[in-house]
Amino acid sequence: MQIPVQVSFDGVPVSDELEAACLREASKLERYFDRITGCRITVRQDGSRHKKGAHWDFHVRLTVPGREIVVRREPPAHKADEKVELALRETFDRVRRQLQDHARRIDGRAKQHRSGRSSETA
Numbered sequence: 001m002q003i004p005v006q007v008s009f010d011g012v013p014v015s016d017e018l019e020a021a022c023l024r025e026a027s028k029l030e031r032y033f034d035r036i037t038g039c040r041i042t043v044r045q046d047g048s049r050h051k052k053g054a055h056w057d058f059h060v061r062l063t064v065p066g067r068e069i070v071v072r073r074e075p076p077a078h079k080a081d082e083k084v085e086l087a088l089r090e091t092f093d094r095v096r097r098q099l100q101d102h103a104r105r106i107d108g109r110a111k112q113h114r115s116g117r118s119s120e121t122a
Helices: 016-031 084-107
Strands: 006-010 038-046 055-064 067-073
Touching: 006 016, 016 038, 016 084, 055 084, 067 084
Parallel strands: 006 038
Antiparallel strands: 038 055, 055 067
């Protein structure tokens, strides 16, 4: 990446272990597209749900040529006390899929939709 990955914590105590996990996941993305110019990750934890436990919210903003990929993983309402590792993996799976779609479009491997109808008439 041209710009170092930025990890910020919002309403969550800074965790070196969680920050390292975020950096590892972000570095894996370069396997799928090597022209990533920047990545910003925000980690939040919603602790206001006393009956169901805390939920993790990740926001990833990935900058690539010609596009910005934004993925926000909001915690499902029905899950109680989810594991942060699972939430992080889920988030980066979404980012990876969008990044792969972008790479296919740029390389011309994605299916292109025709504009207009066929010139043949019955």
